[in-house]
Amino acid sequence: MPELPEVEVVRLGLAPAVTGARVEAVSVVDPRGVTRHVGGVADFESRLAGAVLGAPVRRGKFLWVPVAERGEALLAHLGMSGQVLLRDETTAPERHVRVQLWVDGPGGAVRIDFVDQRTFGSLAVEAMAADPLAARVGRRGGEAFAWPDVPASVAHIALDPLDPRFDDEAFIRRLRMKRTEVKRALLDQTLVSGIGNIYADEALWAARVHPRTIASTLSAQAARRVIEEARAVMVRALSEGGTSFDAQYVNVNGQSGYFSRSLNAYGRAGQPCHRCGRAIVREAFMNRSSHYCPRCQRLR
DNA sequence: AGCGAGCCCTGCGCGC
């Protein structure tokens, strides 16, 4: 379940099950489910055994559950096809189950299955590290936000637009210094996190910006529209449970979201633009595709 | 700094 809204749906569903719960057992069914874990399968299992879990945290597309007493966290990235499912003992695991956790806590006893068809996703147990963004904001004299530690491999990931600490003005300045295409910049998780191919196309459509526009040529107003529309579309998607085209992208109960009905650009090649009626164009981009309206989103 | 290519995988729908 890739982009920010889908990962947030998982975080929200996971919170009541894991917060304050204790890990009773761990089983790595397929070692590819823990490729991000440095120490290997046995180390992963032993680091989680008996751990008391905190409230899950998300940054961009990364999700983690702190294990405060050990200064570590269980980190998850869902890749292209990862799912986190809450199951009871009697439910048979999915075909592509990679890791299973049995936890017991205030929310009761539950089995957590990490399922991932394509295995680009992974779990890991990692040490927490100081958030390097704290220093940067401090230098600018930013507001008095708390900057808790983050898992080591998340330290290079930018804040996402739903984070209250996200600084729109700083983002706009950085974006307009880039001599690269604006869509590429939106997908750069070190500039702004959480945006993937769907929401990049949707944000650019809403902002009326062509995906190949060189970021440094954007007006301040256009750059502002891009980030504000990115945030708006992700908030709307979240309120509808995320975007699902099939059963691949589901919440912790296996249910799909409804936002695919509300898409304006992504996946709509050849269909009329909802604003002007012109056919949406699909164009190859970075081994993927861009979708945009050739009339509303003019280059330059 | 930035970019393209390649890599990590499985499964689906399509045309032949």
Add this chain to the structure above:
DNA sequence: TGCGCGCAGGGCTCGC
């Protein structure tokens, strides 16, 4: 039916 191809919402590393 079967086969090969292109496609899929991500991210990391490499060489240039």
